[in-house]
Amino acid sequence: MTTTESAPAAAPRTFIGKASNYLEERSGISVAVKEFGRKVFPDHWSFMLGEVALYSFVVLVLSGTFLTLFFQPSMAEVEYHGSYAPLSGMHMSAAYASTLHISFEVRGGLLMRQVHHWAALMFVAAAGLHMLRIFFTGAFRKPRELNWVVGFTLFVLGMAAGFTGYSLPDDLLSGNGLRIIDGVLKAIPIVGTWLSFLMFGGEFPGSVIISRLYMAHIMLIPALIIAMIGLHLLMVVLHKHTQYPGPGRTNNNVVGYPLLPVYAGKAGGFFFIVFGVLVAIGSLVTINPIWAYGPYDPSPVSAGTQPDWYIGPVDGALRLVPPHIESVIFGWTFSWNILIPSLIFGIVLISVAIYPFVEAWVTGDRREHHVLDRPRNAPTRTAIGAALMTAYSVMWAAASGDLMATHFHVDVFLVTHVLQVLLFVGPVVAYFITKRICLGLQKKDREIVLHGIESGEIVRLASGEYVEVHKPIDEYERWRLVDFTSYAPIERTHPNADGKITFGSRMRAALSRWFYEDRISPVKPSELTSGHEQPESLPDN
Amino acid sequence: MKRTAKKTGRRSPLASVALLGIGLLFTGGAYVVVSQTANATSASASASASTASDLVDEGQKLFSANCATCHGTSLEGTGSGPSLVGVGAAAVSFQVGTGRMPMANQGAQAPAKAVQFTDEQISALAAYVAANGGGPEIPDESLLQGNGDAAHGAELFRTNCAMCHNVSGAGGALTEGKYAPALNTVTPQHIYEAMVTGPQNMPVFSDTNLTSTDKQDIITYLLYVRENASPGGIDLGNLGPVAEGLFLWIFGLGIIVAFTVWLASKSN
Numbered sequence A: 001m002t003t004t005e006s007a008p009a010a011a012p013r014t015f016i017g018k019a020s021n022y023l024e025e026r027s028g029i030s031v032a033v034k035e036f037g038r039k040v041f042p043d044h045w046s047f048m049l050g051e052v053a054l055y056s057f058v059v060l061v062l063s064g065t066f067l068t069l070f071f072q073p074s075m076a077e078v079e080y081h082g083s084y085a086p087l088s089g090m091h092m093s094a095a096y097a098s099t100l101h102i103s104f105e106v107r108g109g110l111l112m113r114q115v116h117h118w119a120a121l122m123f124v125a126a127a128g129l130h131m132l133r134i135f136f137t138g139a140f141r142k143p144r145e146l147n148w149v150v151g152f153t154l155f156v157l158g159m160a161a162g163f164t165g166y167s168l169p170d171d172l173l174s175g176n177g178l179r180i181i182d183g184v185l186k187a188i189p190i191v192g193t194w195l196s197f198l199m200f201g202g203e204f205p206g207s208v209i210i211s212r213l214y215m216a217h218i219m220l221i222p223a224l225i226i227a228m229i230g231l232h233l234l235m236v237v238l239h240k241h242t243q244y245p246g247p248g249r250t251n252n253n254v255v256g257y258p259l260l261p262v263y264a265g266k267a268g269g270f271f272f273i274v275f276g277v278l279v280a281i282g283s284l285v286t287i288n289p290i291w292a293y294g295p296y297d298p299s300p301v302s303a304g305t306q307p308d309w310y311i312g313p314v315d316g317a318l319r320l321v322p323p324h325i326e327s328v329i330f331g332w333t334f335s336w337n338i339l340i341p342s343l344i345f346g347i348v349l350i351s352v353a354i355y356p357f358v359e360a361w362v363t364g365d366r367r368e369h370h371v372l373d374r375p376r377n378a379p380t381r382t383a384i385g386a387a388l389m390t391a392y393s394v395m396w397a398a399a400s401g402d403l404m405a406t407h408f409h410v411d412v413f414l415v416t417h418v419l420q421v422l423l424f425v426g427p428v429v430a431y432f433i434t435k436r437i438c439l440g441l442q443k444k445d446r447e448i449v450l451h452g453i454e455s456g457e458i459v460r461l462a463s464g465e466y467v468e469v470h471k472p473i474d475e476y477e478r479w480r481l482v483d484f485t486s487y488a489p490i491e492r493t494h495p496n497a498d499g500k501i502t503f504g505s506r507m508r509a510a511l512s513r514w515f516y517e518d519r520i521s522p523v524k525p526s527e528l529t530s531g532h533e534q535p536e537s538l539p540d541n
Numbered sequence B: 001m002k003r004t005a006k007k008t009g010r011r012s013p014l015a016s017v018a019l020l021g022i023g024l025l026f027t028g029g030a031y032v033v034v035s036q037t038a039n040a041t042s043a044s045a046s047a048s049a050s051t052a053s054d055l056v057d058e059g060q061k062l063f064s065a066n067c068a069t070c071h072g073t074s075l076e077g078t079g080s081g082p083s084l085v086g087v088g089a090a091a092v093s094f095q096v097g098t099g100r101m102p103m104a105n106q107g108a109q110a111p112a113k114a115v116q117f118t119d120e121q122i123s124a125l126a127a128y129v130a131a132n133g134g135g136p137e138i139p140d141e142s143l144l145q146g147n148g149d150a151a152h153g154a155e156l157f158r159t160n161c162a163m164c165h166n167v168s169g170a171g172g173a174l175t176e177g178k179y180a181p182a183l184n185t186v187t188p189q190h191i192y193e194a195m196v197t198g199p200q201n202m203p204v205f206s207d208t209n210l211t212s213t214d215k216q217d218i219i220t221y222l223l224y225v226r227e228n229a230s231p232g233g234i235d236l237g238n239l240g241p242v243a244e245g246l247f248l249w250i251f252g253l254g255i256i257v258a259f260t261v262w263l264a265s266k267s268n
Helices: A002-006 A015-027 A030-037 A043-066 A094-104 A109-136 A145-167 A173-189 A192-200 A209-239 A259-284 A309-320 A336-363 A381-399 A401-407 A412-451 A477-484 A503-518 A525-529 B015-042 B046-066 B088-097 B119-131 B150-160 B188-197 B212-227 B242-265
Strands: A077-079 A091-092 A327-329 A332-334 A453-460 A466-471
Touching: A030 A091, A030 A259, A043 A109, A043 A209, A043 A259, A043 B242, A077 A094, A091 A094, A091 A332, A094 A109, A109 A145, A109 A309, A109 A381, A109 B242, A145 A173, A145 A209, A145 A309, A145 A336, A145 B150, A173 A192, A173 A309, A173 A336, A192 A209, A209 B015, A259 B242, A309 A336, A309 A381, A309 A412, A327 A477, A336 A381, A336 A503, A381 A401, A381 A503, A401 A412, A412 A477, A412 A525, B046 B119, B088 B119, B150 B212, B188 B212
Parallel strands: none
Antiparallel strands: A077 A091, A327 A332, A453 A466
16 A cells, blocks of 8 residues: 555555556556545544444345346245245245245345345435434535435335335235235225236236336335435545534534545445355344245234334324225215325425425524534424434334233224324424423533532531532533534515515514524633633523 | 132132032043943943043033123123124134133123133033034144244244234234234134134135135134244334334433433533
8 A cells, every 4th residue: 555655656566556556557556545535524422323224235235136047936826835834835926936946945045134124224224213313413414415315315225125125025013014005005086096007017915026026126226225325435434424513523524434444444344344244143043034924815914913114104094094084076086095194204204304405494594514513502303303203203103002902901992093193282392391401401501511520529608508519521622512603583574675584484484483592602711711700601402 | 610720839718619520520420430430331332432422511501601691501692792603613612712701701702811710621611512502513633743844934924913903913902902913923723713613703714715624724824923033032022113203212212312311411
């Protein structure tokens, strides 16, 4: 490495030197190595969650390639004569039979299947956790709004990849899942039945859906995911990485270590850790035991039929909606009990996707942000996030209402009714509690900056008074606590050129008040020097 | 007629009561033997018949003392319990043999609990109930060995049982607090009896619906699932994607996040 950099004139003598020189003379790669190798990344555990998703994807590609060698995406009927006795002689699709073959006869097949499925759950989970980190630290703000949308698309693509893959073995469980999708399609007013027939090539389940899903699962969706990952990472490089507030960290720098050699080593090692954990789980814990579910047959439905976790909220929303909401308009049936849950889930997804733009519009904040917010320093955003998470979690929990009923010995109807109420009350409660907690934490930060940390030392003054000694914090710690901006709401709505105040600007002002009204400003230098007095201007949350 | 609770270890205050009970049992047993030998001299051929009628008498006493409050003194049923005319010996063997009866309290459904009677007492109760209206009998041992066709049993199970009991027999929720219990610890005899008698909320699967061979096949499948551990490793209770998702979020992602914290920690 050093040979190419230190003495370009002298001919390299080591093998690595010669190889690098050979490459350099033919590709000019050193420009890229210089650019990327010196890319600085800040250190924080929460910055590695996206990496987990990326590595899970690599594991998915590797294990998935193995599976395609043996899987037959066909719904042709075959008779099973493999080694799993309780299915011997059963009629089933070639897809199901080949999945059994992979599980029981192909060497390492079951391990690969389980690693693939666990990695899929991990991919979406890590992506979700990564999104939460981005949201709560405000990393989606300018200039990263578009990358948020790309990341959101990746999350949705991950769900799509997961669902199409889950359906491929053509087992009873996934067949029931497909039946629900079929029902949702058919609920679309007017065109629903046609769409369903288009997708399944006739009446459900037909004989083409597996090969169609296979095409989507191994070609279309992975290609899109790879393209989106490329775009996502390219934008990370372009924008540079964000960092948490801290001494010496400003909007114009990145404090951390260079990619080469520190992060290349860390990230490379981390890949093998993620791979290792997934293989360990895949070798120890059963996932999707399709042999227990049996081949798909539209008549039986098993108790405890649920989708994989990332589809859970959709299933839960369908379980929460009251039954029999349906109307017939001009001869067309509108199944509101299916349309409303689908719409609610769609609204949750879309509001996640457009959130950065909404926040920028409401707050009027057009500046670039490279230093992250601590969640407490953006109380309204954090509270909105908590409310959305609560709504999502309630729908998610509803998907396992029957299991909660059997395992906690309660009535399944009670579980459903409690969750129905929670779906609407929970987010509101979560919003206010979170906001109050954030403001309380901010007040505490202020208190610490102004008065220091309680030392527990009690001193008796000459006058007889007892006081507790507060130890002032050091300037590094103080930086972390005061390095944020407290925004005021847009005070007045300004008339436009015609002298009118438009409805839009009025609404924006109202929203801005809602967003920024309750705020606690960071300690100013003047307050620090003025001594240990509580300033009069401190807003009472 | 409650059975004295089993005690191990130290002598309990009930020991003297137990001793008294054993003494009474011995005396009673000796009396039965003596009286039977006395009867045997008169009609040895009808010995079994007389034992059976003794069993019915014994059953009637047990029934009057333990069951009649809810099921009526002559099995006709009351407001708090259904009629038992025609439920058969199989129903008694299942309900009492799994501890569901006598019921601890009125609820959505009687849960399985510690068995309250000895096998002899259960047989006596079953004989009494069977003698008053007949009904499904206790299945023949040959049907309970798990030597039928597991594949056929699995197919029947998926079609007839899985919608409540889950495809792996892990159990499931029903309406209004009722539930289909997990089947992984139920004895083959009780599984068979449940199918022929339809206890609690379960439908009856008569021999015209599922033949005795079909039932034998279903038992064979359930025993296969019970005796063969999941080929994939830890089965997470056979609860499907919910258990898998929970495992992934708590353990999978938990381990990974622990690693990220370790990798990003400073070396001071």
